[in-house]
Amino acid sequence: MSDQLAAAWRMLPGALAGHVLLSACALLLGLAVSLPLAVLAARHAKVRWPALALASLVQTVPSLALLALFYPLLLAVSAVMRPLIGHGLPALGFLPSLLALTLYSMLPILRTGVAGLTGIDPAVLEAADGAGMTASQKLWRVQAPLAAPVVMAGVRTAAVWTIGAATLSTPVGQTSLGDYIFSGLQTENWVYVLFGCAASAILALTADQLLGLIEAGARRRDGRRMALGAAGLVIGVLACLAPAAAGQIGAPSRTYVIGAKNFSEQFTLAALIGERLEADGAAVSIKQGLGSAVIFRALASGGIDAYVDYSGTLWTNVLGRRDTPAPAVMLADLKRELMARHGVVMLGPLGFENAYVLAMESGRARALGVANIADLAPHAPDLTLGSDLEFLSRPEWTALKSAYGLSFRAERSYSPTFMYSALKDGQADVISAFSSDGRIAADGLTVLADPKHAIPSYDAVLLISPKRANDARLRRALAPLIGEIDVASMRQANLMVDRDQDKRTPAQAAALLESGLR
Amino acid sequence: MVEPLIALDRIGKSFDGGKSFAVRGVDLAVARGTFLCLVGGSGAGKSTLLKTINRLIEPDEGEVRLDGRSVAAQAAAELRRGIGYVFQGVGLFPHMSVAENIAVTPRLLGWTKADITARVGELLDLVGLPADFGARFPNFLSGGQQQRVGIARALAARPPVMLMDEPFGALDPLIRADLGSAYRALHDRLGLTTVMVTHDLQEAVLLGDRMAVMKDGRLLAQGEPAELLASSDPHVAALMAAPRRMAERVAARLEGGHV
Ligand SMILES: Nc1ncnc2c1ncn2[C@@H]1O[C@H](COP(=O)(O)OP(=O)(O)OP(=O)(O)O)[C@@H](O)[C@H]1O
Ligand SMILES: [Mg+2]
Numbered sequence: 001m002s003d004q005l006a007a008a009w010r011m012l013p014g015a016l017a018g019h020v021l022l023s024a025c026a027l028l029l030g031l032a033v034s035l036p037l038a039v040l041a042a043r044h045a046k047v048r049w050p051a052l053a054l055a056s057l058v059q060t061v062p063s064l065a066l067l068a069l070f071y072p073l074l075l076a077v078s079a080v081m082r083p084l085i086g087h088g089l090p091a092l093g094f095l096p097s098l099l100a101l102t103l104y105s106m107l108p109i110l111r112t113g114v115a116g117l118t119g120i121d122p123a124v125l126e127a128a129d130g131a132g133m134t135a136s137q138k139l140w141r142v143q144a145p146l147a148a149p150v151v152m153a154g155v156r157t158a159a160v161w162t163i164g165a166a167t168l169s170t171p172v173g174q175t176s177l178g179d180y181i182f183s184g185l186q187t188e189n190w191v192y193v194l195f196g197c198a199a200s201a202i203l204a205l206t207a208d209q210l211l212g213l214i215e216a217g218a219r220r221r222d223g224r225r226m227a228l229g230a231a232g233l234v235i236g237v238l239a240c241l242a243p244a245a246a247g248q249i250g251a252p253s254r255t256y257v258i259g260a261k262n263f264s265e266q267f268t269l270a271a272l273i274g275e276r277l278e279a280d281g282a283a284v285s286i287k288q289g290l291g292s293a294v295i296f297r298a299l300a301s302g303g304i305d306a307y308v309d310y311s312g313t314l315w316t317n318v319l320g321r322r323d324t325p326a327p328a329v330m331l332a333d334l335k336r337e338l339m340a341r342h343g344v345v346m347l348g349p350l351g352f353e354n355a356y357v358l359a360m361e362s363g364r365a366r367a368l369g370v371a372n373i374a375d376l377a378p379h380a381p382d383l384t385l386g387s388d389l390e391f392l393s394r395p396e397w398t399a400l401k402s403a404y405g406l407s408f409r410a411e412r413s414y415s416p417t418f419m420y421s422a423l424k425d426g427q428a429d430v431i432s433a434f435s436s437d438g439r440i441a442a443d444g445l446t447v448l449a450d451p452k453h454a455i456p457s458y459d460a461v462l463l464i465s466p467k468r469a470n471d472a473r474l475r476r477a478l479a480p481l482i483g484e485i486d487v488a489s490m491r492q493a494n495l496m497v498d499r500d501q502d503k504r505t506p507a508q509a510a511a512l513l514e515s516g517l518r
Numbered sequence: 519m520v521e522p523l524i525a526l527d528r529i530g531k532s533f534d535g536g537k538s539f540a541v542r543g544v545d546l547a548v549a550r551g552t553f554l555c556l557v558g559g560s561g562a563g564k565s566t567l568l569k570t571i572n573r574l575i576e577p578d579e580g581e582v583r584l585d586g587r588s589v590a591a592q593a594a595a596e597l598r599r600g601i602g603y604v605f606q607g608v609g610l611f612p613h614m615s616v617a618e619n620i621a622v623t624p625r626l627l628g629w630t631k632a633d634i635t636a637r638v639g640e641l642l643d644l645v646g647l648p649a650d651f652g653a654r655f656p657n658f659l660s661g662g663q664q665q666r667v668g669i670a671r672a673l674a675a676r677p678p679v680m681l682m683d684e685p686f687g688a689l690d691p692l693i694r695a696d697l698g699s700a701y702r703a704l705h706d707r708l709g710l711t712t713v714m715v716t717h718d719l720q721e722a723v724l725l726g727d728r729m730a731v732m733k734d735g736r737l738l739a740q741g742e743p744a745e746l747l748a749s750s751d752p753h754v755a756a757l758m759a760a761p762r763r764m765a766e767r768v769a770a771r772l773e774g775g776h777v
Contacts, residue, residue, distance in 0.1 A: 127609030129574055131622045131671065132599030141622075145613045221613055 004191040007505040008180060012199070014285065017244030018175030019203065023163045024237050026098050030105030030158060035151075037106075038113025039139065048114060055107040063104055063165040067172050070096035071294060092298045093287070097169035097176075104165055105158040112154025116147030145218075152215035156208050163204040167196065170289040171262065173298055177203070182289040187264045187497050187506070188417050206236065256474065259295050259307035260288035263416060264497040265354060265436060265490065267506035269308045269460075272513050276477040292390070293317060300342040302467045306474060309463055310354055312456035314338065316395050324399075327457040334461070343466030347478055352436055352487035355458035356396050358448045359433040361423065365446040372449035376430065377404045384410045386419050386428025396455045397432075403454035417498070436460075436487055438495025460485070480517060489516050521586045522547035523711045524571060524679065530579030531566050540566045541577070544737045546730060548713060550678075553705050555726030556715045557757070562732040564715040565683050571713065572601045572681055584679070599623050602672030602680040602710075606687040608664050610656035616642075616667050617652035623675040641670040646700060662693040669701060673708070680705070682714040686721070698725055720761040731757060 041048040058066065071091050078088030089095060120143060128138045167178030180196025183189070210232040217225030256277050260270035267288055274284040287304055296318055298304045311330050315321050319337055324330075331349060338344040358373055370376050376383075385408040391397055392411055400406060408430070414422055420439050422428040433440055433447070435458070440447060462481065468474050493509040526546040532539045541563040548554050556564045569575035570582055573594045582589045589597055610619050617638045624634045642649055645666040656664060665685060672680060685701075686694040702725050705712050716722050722729050723743045730740040731754050739746055739754045747758040 121607075121609070121612075123605070123607030123609035124611060125609075126574070126605065126607065127603075127611070127668075127671075130572065130598060130603030130605070130609075132595045132597075132626055133622075134595045137595075137626065142611060142613075 003508065004189060004503070004505060005195070007507060008192055008195040011179065013243040014175055015177050015179050015196075016199065016203075017241050019163070019166050019177045019200065020237055020240035022094065022097055022101065022169060022174060022176060023159070023166045023203075023207075026101035026162050026166070027105055027155075027159055029098065029102045030109060030162070031155065033102065034106045034109035035113060038110050038117065038151075039143075041110070041114050042117035051110060052107075052114065055110050058103045059107045063100070064168045064171075066104060067097060067100040067165075067168050070100050071172055074099075075297070088301075090301065090303060092173040092290075092294060092301075092303050094174055096172050097166070097174040101162050101165055101169070105162045108154040108157040108161070109151065110154075112151050112157075113147065116150030117143055119150065120146050145221075149215055149219040152211060152218055156211045156215065159207045159211055160204045163200060163207060167200050171291055171294075173259075173287050173290050173294065173303065175285070175287065179288060182262060183267055183506075185415070186262055186289075186417070187267070187503070188500065189497075189503060189505075207233070210236065255283040255285055256306070256468075257304045258284060258286045259290055259298060259304035260286060261292050261295055261307075262289045264506065264509075265434075265494050266308065268493050268497060268509040268513065269350075271506045271510035272481070273306060273308075273478065275507070275510055275514065276481075277473070280473055280477055282473055282477075296344075296463075299463055299465045300344055302465050305465050305468045305471075306478065307463060308350065308460050310458040311349070311461055312355065312396070312458040314461070315456050318342075322395070322399075324453050324456040327459060330457060331459060331461070338463070343469065345464040345466075345469045347462040347464055347475070348482040350460040350462065350481055350485045351483045352460055352485055352490045353458050354434050354436040354460055354490075356391065356394075356455055357433055357435050357450070358400075358430050359423075359440060359445040360430050360448065362444050362446045364429065365448070370448065371446075372451050373400065373404050373406070373454075374451055376448055377406055380406050380408050380430075383408055383429035384412065384427070385430050385432070386422045387411065387413050387432040388416050388419055389413050391432040399454045400450075403452045436490045436494060438491040438493070438498055441491055442495050442499065460490075484517050485513060489513060521583075523550040523552075523585055524548040524713065525583040525586075526567070526570070526580065527583070528580035529567065529570055529577045529582065531563075531570065531575060531577045536578075539735050541570075541735045542579075544580070544732075544735075546737060546740065548711060548728075550711055551709060553702065553710075553712045553714070553725060553727045555722035555729045556713060556732065557717060557719060557722050557729060558732035558738075560717065563735040564717075564732055567732070568681050568683055568713060568715050571679075572598050572603055574598075574603075595626075599627055599675060600677050600679070602677040603682075604665070604668050604672045604680065604685045605683040606685065608668040610664055610667055610671075612656055614655075615652065616647075616654050616656065616659070619656065619667055620652075620670045620674050622671060627675055637674060641674060644673070644704065645670045662689050662697060665689065665697065669704075673704070676708075678709075678711060680710050680712045680714075682712065684715055684717070687716075694721070695724075701725075719757065720764070723761055 037051055041051045074089050074091035074096055078091060082088045124142060125138070128142045133141065166176050167181055169176045170178035170182045177196045177200040180192045184192030184196060210229045213229030213232065214226050217223065217229060258270045258273050260266035270286045270288060274286050277284045290298060292313060295307060296309065296314070299307060311334055314334055315330055325333070335346040338346050358376065360370065368379050370379065392413060412428060419431050420443060423431045424443070433445065435447065462478050464474060493513050496504040496509045496512065497506055524547070526544055529541055529544045530539055531541045544567055556568065558564050566575055570577045571589070573589055620638045620641055621634045624637060638652055639649060642651055647663065647666055656667065659667065669685070686697055689697065698721055714725065726743065728741060729743055729746055731738045731746065733753060738751055739749050743758065746754055749755050749758065
């Protein structure tokens with residue numbers, strides 16, 4: 001528990017800096033777009049309706065989906081730009097998060113802006129015209145100060161929303177306080193989840209109070225109060241950014257960015273790589289919680305420098321292959337193709353496999369006389385399949401279904417941790433487990449063999465980005481890992497992080513793996 | 519003939535693209551120093567006509583000239599800085615103190631701080647408000663005090679012309695009469711040229727040198743009150759007779775008789 005808390009505190013400067021920088025930029029950009037738009041909308045009814053309708057529409061898109069939508073959008077824009085200006089846009093990390101949150105912040109600012117401006121007493125505006133103000137003098141001297149208190153209420157709402165929604169930028173590769181929440185949910189580390197929620201709530205409340213001070217100042221025409229609120233905001237933002245910025249200055253641009261998908265094994269392996277690099281004197285930042293489709297593109301485009309992927313995943317998702325050659329052939333082909341197509345270096349396999357397997361409770365499997373998937377097929381119509389959120393839409397499932405003629409009574413998706421609980425309490429009879437999952441041994445599950453080799457092999461492989469292809473330090477840190485992590489060690493490490501009692505951090509699991517290296 | 523300070527030439531204005539006219543074919547000349555009262559029923563087009571002078575409304579027909587120059591040829595904002603404008607809604611800026619309200623136009627004209635401070639003090643005195651009112655905010659003033667500030671604000675940049683649209687319309691009768699005669703005195707003292715819209719005939723007769731009567735967007739008659747009383751137009755004659763008849767009836771009631 002206190003280990004978890006200590007680890008959480010250590011992550012805070014980076015996560016907080018990422019979160020504050022993102023929220024502040026999104027809010028400023030939101031203001032820069034919404035305020036002029038509000039002025040236009042207040043002046044012209046023709047602009048008002050579409051602008052407000054569009055902002056409301058954005059609001060109906062769930063914020064997580066909005067963030068996710070910017071990834072393909074930016075990829076498409078990038079593809080158009082590349083031939084024109086020679087380089088594309090980063091589709092991951094700060095940019096998509098910034099754009100999505102900016103859109104998200106617009107509605108409250110726009111709405112209160114229009115309400116504030118149109119709510120001004122027409123006699124006051126007539127007096128401004130009559131006194132000889134030009135349109136812009138009227139805007140700055142009369143309309144803006146009179147609408148300010150109303151608009152500030154909208155800015156406060158936008159700030160709270162933006163800071164809350166910024167936690168959702170973790171899956172698109174932006175470091176934020178969401179890192180705690182997403183990794184905590186994956187590893188059932190509730191200390192992390194609570195820590196992330198509390199940190200983002202405190203941040204939102206603080207920003208709200210400081211903006212509230214500015215609002216009160218605008219309402220009472222109290223310049224001191226407004227200055228105090230603004231100074232508080234500036235100082236707060238700088239204080240949050242300073243520690244991380246100081247770290248950056250220490251190791252400019254030489255920081256290694258290690259990627260991790262959104263499950264424990266990935267966190268542990270990223271921590272292991274990170275520790276090895278740091279031991280060699282390098283600065284490291286870890287981007288975790290990346291979607292499995294997103295992470296390879298991030299590597300290929302240089303957004304991250306290294307991560308661990310699985311041969312079968314790369315084979316089907318990146319190379320688009322449907323055949324399932326022998327593991328050694330697949331590895332050789334992958335190495336050649338990833339280099340040829342993307343300039344990505346496949347350093348080598350770690351020594352264990354994390355394959356999609358079907359698993360059952362051992363007693364149940366024995367009772368039904370099921371040892372492999374072929375045996376399972378005739379029983380399937382009476383059984384329920386529990387899967388993780390991805391499995392049912394993956395090509396591996398299609399391949400398994402057609403190879404064995406599998407047809408279950410029902411198919412249900414769970415987040416990985418809940419999938420094991422579902423198997424335990426009988427909501428599911430068969431689950432789509434991962435072969436390196438520590439819970440297979442811990443729960444005494446039987447892994448069903450795949451005699452037809454319908455699913456490709458999933459050897460864990462180390463990948464290096466094109467721009468770090470010849471980086472001696474990175475290769476020096478990673479080379480000793482090749483072929484040195486067997487499935488038993490990986491399961492043990494995974495179990496440490498995933499189990500309910502005596503839970504350990506990914507860093508502690510990484511230390512266990514490190515100690516097992518020769 | 520000397521060119522009048524304000525000259526309206528066949529002014530027409532339609533708010534519905536020419537189907538109907540709020541003002542049509544109005545010729546009006548106001549000589550320098552004149553106090554003209556524009557009277558007529560509700561919807562007669564008085565406010566519309568008045569606002570064509572400082573271009574708060576652009577006429578569709580005709581031309582407005584100020585001191586011989588067409589107002590349409592001047593930048594609207596600059597034109598308005600040289601014309602005082604007071605209206606029933608007052609429209610004091612609620613986020614500015616009384617002093618800041620009065621200083622608005624001088625500030626637009628780039629006066630120095632010292633000139634502005636001196637002028638604000640002078641104007642508070644001129645409209646009969648204590649000097650310490652400068653620091654107050656408009657929502658702490660009575661209606662009469664607010665309109666005094668409105669008049670001070672309109673006079674601040676020493677405009678030769680004042681346009682007033684029912685400036686005392688929202689005030690109680692005593693204050694109204696008081697403020698009316700106070701303004702008339704200012705008009706004389708400062709040598710202003712004033713066009714004041716009012717639907718109070720008594721006020722028009724008491725304050726104005728000349729009157730112009732409007733009905734349905736047309737100018738029915740103009741002249742000195744006594745001339746209008748003798749008008750051949752029955753509507754004008756009836757209108758002009760109204761204040762005197764009213765006064766007689768009031769006197770009779772007060773003496774206890776029945777009318
Ligand atoms: N902005 C406008 N849009 C459309 N119609 C208008 C507008 N302003 C005035 N009108 C119309 O023009 C006509 C003249 O209005 P105006 O305000 O000039 O009358 P008025 O003589 O000042 O009346 P009142 O004594 O009630 O103030 C009215 O029929 C009015 O409805
Ligand atoms: Mg009117």
